[in-house]
Amino acid sequence: MTNIEKAINNIKDDLEFSDDELQKYDYIIDIGKKLPAFNDENQQDIYLVQGCTSQVWLVPTIKDDILTLEGTSDAIIVKGLVYIILDIFNNRTIQEIQEFDVNILNELGLSEIITPNRQSGVQGMIKKIMEVSKNG
Amino acid sequence: MSYKQYFPYFKNSGITYLDSGATTQKPQSVIDSELEYYTNYCANTHRSNFGDANKATIEYEDTRKYLQTFINAKQKEEIIFTKGVTESINFIASSFAKKFKTIIISSLEHHANIVPWHMQGRSLGNGLEVVGYKDNFAFDFDEFEKILQNNPDSFVSVTHISNAFGTINDVKKICKLAHQYNAYVLVDGAQSLAHKKIDIQDINCDFFVMSGHKTFAPTGVGAIYIKENLLDKVEPYQTGGASIKTVTYNESVLLASPYKFEAGTQNIAGVIGFKNALEFINKIGYEDIESIEHKLYEYLHNELAKIDDVVFYNTTKDTISNKSFNIKGLIHDDVGILLDKQKIAIRVGHHCAMPIMEKLELKGTIRVSLAFYNDFDDIDKFIIALKRALQMLKD
Numbered sequence: 001m002t003n004i005e006k007a008i009n010n011i012k013d014d015l016e017f018s019d020d021e022l023q024k025y026d027y028i029i030d031i032g033k034k035l036p037a038f039n040d041e042n043q044q045d046i047y048l049v050q051g052c053t054s055q056v057w058l059v060p061t062i063k064d065d066i067l068t069l070e071g072t073s074d075a076i077i078v079k080g081l082v083y084i085i086l087d088i089f090n091n092r093t094i095q096e097i098q099e100f101d102v103n104i105l106n107e108l109g110l111s112e113i114i115t116p117n118r119q120s121g122v123q124g125m126i127k128k129i130m131e132v133s134k135n136g
Numbered sequence: 137m138s139y140k141q142y143f144p145y146f147k148n149s150g151i152t153y154l155d156s157g158a159t160t161q162k163p164q165s166v167i168d169s170e171l172e173y174y175t176n177y178c179a180n181t182h183r184s185n186f187g188d189a190n191k192a193t194i195e196y197e198d199t200r201k202y203l204q205t206f207i208n209a210k211q212k213e214e215i216i217f218t219k220g221v222t223e224s225i226n227f228i229a230s231s232f233a234k235k236f237k238t239i240i241i242s243s244l245e246h247h248a249n250i251v252p253w254h255m256q257g258r259s260l261g262n263g264l265e266v267v268g269y270k271d272n273f274a275f276d277f278d279e280f281e282k283i284l285q286n287n288p289d290s291f292v293s294v295t296h297i298s299n300a301f302g303t304i305n306d307v308k309k310i311c312k313l314a315h316q317y318n319a320y321v322l323v324d325g326a327q328s329l330a331h332k333k334i335d336i337q338d339i340n341c342d343f344f345v346m347s348g349h350k351t352f353a354p355t356g357v358g359a360i361y362i363k364e365n366l367l368d369k370v371e372p373y374q375t376g377g378a379s380i381k382t383v384t385y386n387e388s389v390l391l392a393s394p395y396k397f398e399a400g401t402q403n404i405a406g407v408i409g410f411k412n413a414l415e416f417i418n419k420i421g422y423e424d425i426e427s428i429e430h431k432l433y434e435y436l437h438n439e440l441a442k443i444d445d446v447v448f449y450n451t452t453k454d455t456i457s458n459k460s461f462n463i464k465g466l467i468h469d470d471v472g473i474l475l476d477k478q479k480i481a482i483r484v485g486h487h488c489a490m491p492i493m494e495k496l497e498l499k500g501t502i503r504v505s506l507a508f509y510n511d512f513d514d515i516d517k518f519i520i521a522l523k524r525a526l527q528m529l530k531d
Contacts, residue, residue, distance in 0.1 A: 029529070054499075076470045
């Protein structure tokens, strides 16, 4: 199992502690609060993820073939989802990300990640991470 | 009495559906009529001459006659079927209205009545004028008249009811004033046909565009009314089979309206379903529909007003069906997600009306959109879910 898959499994375990859909979102709201402070200087249009109704900023940096990510959102739940995405992809090697099958993210069972809604900021983030890993 | 029993969606989904401005649910009779066409007499219209083809043609044309009477048009030739409001506006924008120097729209238009004009190279002050509003989003007739004075012989394209804020425009007055300045008027009835009785001769517009799917009919069907005196002047924007009288290698001679406008095979089942939807409305009657919706709308507004930090953008005066609001300090997306998890279907975002959102300096709103099949229980469930969502987000 890759590090990315391990991270997904850990989040899955955390999300599955309750059958109550709303409790999952309580958890997502809580982890959003743990998101590292975002550098205000990076709150620029170039870091805005396309296709978001709420705003999502994502700053990807590649150094020594490792992708580091900084991100945030102005929406509370999306912030939690940003935390989840960063937990999965931050500090992974480019090769790991390139080899990753994004469909595995569906196992998290989060409709914001699964739904093919063109407004979805979370999907925009994932797309951007995959693009950056591919194109450098 | 609740009309939900006639709509199978409510029994099957368990959802509190408050998004009728996006699309309405379909009564069983509409679903049955589509099924009946596909299972019993599926054939093309206006072409072949065998039994099922004739039945399909008769049923299809029955909808035209029904819709003519339904909106009080003078003749059935004034009714042309389309895919919906977006296609109807694009049709007129790219044919009849294209030659006009100036297009006049209101501030509350849906993108469907903005983007087609931009695609023609028009921009604000350059072939496109926008009428502002007064208190409570009331159409600014003073500004409208000034624009008409400066731009006589224009083409006016305005919404009847705002999809985001539920504001009802006085389209009869708009038409009267526009005609004084030799302008033509298209009224976007996307949000009105499901809620208000339409008397096209009383409104006296030149074009009226309608959506089937927002009026309890299937998706992919709509119609445009074109006033009789314009039927010969309006050119079709697409041509092909079934729209022609004769074709040689040298030339094509088109049929008269409505057939010259309905090229290619139409959404036959959808059009037939449309009639069933209109029949359903007639059975209930607009008087009851308006009465139910008015009570629900007032109740919704009053219940929302009790919640701390609710921000409204208009009162309930001259509004119908659609209610937009925000919660101070919260992004609408967060509320939308948590309502969805509680099986409440509402829409959050810019509602395809980005210019008015920008003018109000909003990223979007939370919109509740009612239809006559909703009841007080729906609103109570929505308010309880909203309170729970706010509790989670504000903790």
